Amino acid sequence: MSEWIISILLLIGGFFVLVGSIGLVKMPDFFMRLHGPTKATTLGMASLLTAAMIYFSQLQTGISAKEVLISIFLLLTAPISGYMLIKSAIHHKLKSIERTSGKGNIEDDV
Amino acid sequence: MRLEARFAWLPTPFRSLMLFCVWLLLNNSLSAGHILLGLILAIVIPLATQPFRTKQPLILKPGLAIRHLFLVLYDIITANVQVALLILGPTKRLKPGFVKVPLDLSHSMPITILASTVSLTPGTVSAEVYPWRESLPDGSKPEKRYLLIHVLNLEDEDALIQTIKQRYEAPLKEIFEC
Numbered sequence: 633m634s635e636w637i638i639s640i641l642l643l644i645g646g647f648f649v650l651v652g653s654i655g656l657v658k659m660p661d662f663f664m665r666l667h668g669p670t671k672a673t674t675l676g677m678a679s680l681l682t683a684a685m686i687y688f689s690q691l692q693t694g695i696s697a698k699e700v701l702i703s704i705f706l707l708l709t710a711p712i713s714g715y716m717l718i719k720s721a722i723h724h725k726l727k728s729i730e731r732t733s734g735k736g737n738i739e740d741d742v
Numbered sequence: 743m744r745l746e747a748r749f750a751w752l753p754t755p756f757r758s759l760m761l762f763c764v765w766l767l768l769n770n771s772l773s774a775g776h777i778l779l780g781l782i783l784a785i786v787i788p789l790a791t792q793p794f795r796t797k798q799p800l801i802l803k804p805g806l807a808i809r810h811l812f813l814v815l816y817d818i819i820t821a822n823v824q825v826a827l828l829i830l831g832p833t834k835r836l837k838p839g840f841v842k843v844p845l846d847l848s849h850s851m852p853i854t855i856l857a858s859t860v861s862l863t864p865g866t867v868s869a870e871v872y873p874w875r876e877s878l879p880d881g882s883k884p885e886k887r888y889l890l891i892h893v894l895n896l897e898d899e900d901a902l903i904q905t906i907k908q909r910y911e912a913p914l915k916e917i918f919e920c
Contacts (some may be wrong), residue, residue, distance in 0.1 A: 648822060655829035664838050666867055667894045668829055674862065675822035701767045707818075711861035711868075718869045718892065733839035734899075737890060739872055 634686055641683035648676030661729045662721050670714035678703050751785065753792050756801055758784040798851050799918045810913040814859050817909075821864040828865065828895055839896035840869070843903050845887040845911070852914050857889060859910050865894040866902075 655668025681699040688696040722738060752758060765780040766772065801807050828836065847853050857868040870890040893902065 648826060651826040651829055655825075658829065658833055660833065661838075663867075663892045664836070664894060666892070667825055667865065670861055670867055671818075671821055671825045672829065675819060696770060697767050698770050701764060707862070708858075711858035714861050714867055715857065715869070718867055722869060728838065731837060733837065733896060734841055737840045737842040738870075 634690060638683045638686055641679045641686070645676045645678075645680035645683065648672050648679070650676075652676065661732075662726050663718065663728050663732075666714055666718055666721075670710055674707065674710055677706055751789070754788045754798075754800075756804075757788050761787055799849050801917055802919050803917050806913060807917050810917065813913075814863070814910075817859075817863045821862065824864050825894065836895045837897070839893050839899070841891050841893055841896065841899055841902060842872070843889045843891060843906055845871075845889055846907075846915060847887075847911065847918075849918065852918050853887070853889070856911055856914055860889070860891055860906060863910070866891045866906075 649672075652668040652672035655672060656665055659665040659668065681703050685696055685699040688699075728735065762780045762784040765783055766776060769776050845853060845856070847856060853871060857871070860866050860868045868889055868891045872888040872890060891906075896902070
């Protein structure tokens with residue numbers, strides 16, 4: 633039974649991480665590319681870690697909860713790294729594709 | 743917004759709680775020795791590091807904070823599915839855009855939390871907080887702050903701003919009461 637749960641969680645995790653990487657390749661400009669890795673991977677990693685948690689809880693006696701810590705740190709750091717990337721992209725004035733609306737909202741830096 | 747905690751020996755209650763939980767998780771055990779050591783560390787570390795830190799606003803409504811956390815976790819799951827669909831769908835139909843969201847929050851810590859939740863939830867990545875700190879005269883506070891976000895598929899700008907303000911900003915404002 634738990635083998636089934638672990639396999640399904642691993643498949644879901646693999647799917648979302650794959651989608652994040654596909655987004656990285658497929659999207660036309662830097663800003664849109666950033667959406668895949670900041671979001672689609674968080675759920676993917678969460679399911680992979682849950683699968684690891686169930687597997688190791690079975691393997692040893694007692695529950696293994698270290699994986700919760702990994703997912704908390706991932707949740708904390710993913711938006712920060714995304715923010716740093718997009719901030720430096722704006723600073724370097726990277727081009728976004730033609731149909732991007734609201735480009736006037738970007739202010740020039742000092 | 744309150745900066746001082748109720749007890750002097752416990753300057754940051756939530757940080758202490760987090761340190762305690764992280765210590766137990768790192769050791770992966772619930773034995774009495776680790777609980778005792780975790781309690782000592784959770785009390786001593788905030789006291790010892792207090793002089794180096796700038797004071798941050800305290801969480802005034804813990805119940806609401808936990809409810810907001812679960813709301814955000816739920817939104818992260820739906821966001822993942824939505825973004826996955828957008829990525830796998832036709833790229834040509836996506837309408838990306840930059841949107842400026844006016845902020846009611848004033849302290850930088852709640853703004854950081856809001857920016858992070860915006861980054862993790864449907865189709866948006868927060869990009870910048872305006873006005874630039876460098877453009878202000880030293881020590882002065884700006885009257886109005888804006889959060890610049892990049893949206894993967896922008897359909898209705900006003901509706902998006904309303905959602906962010908009501909769903910994520912209002913609870914944060916209430917939790918920190920600023």
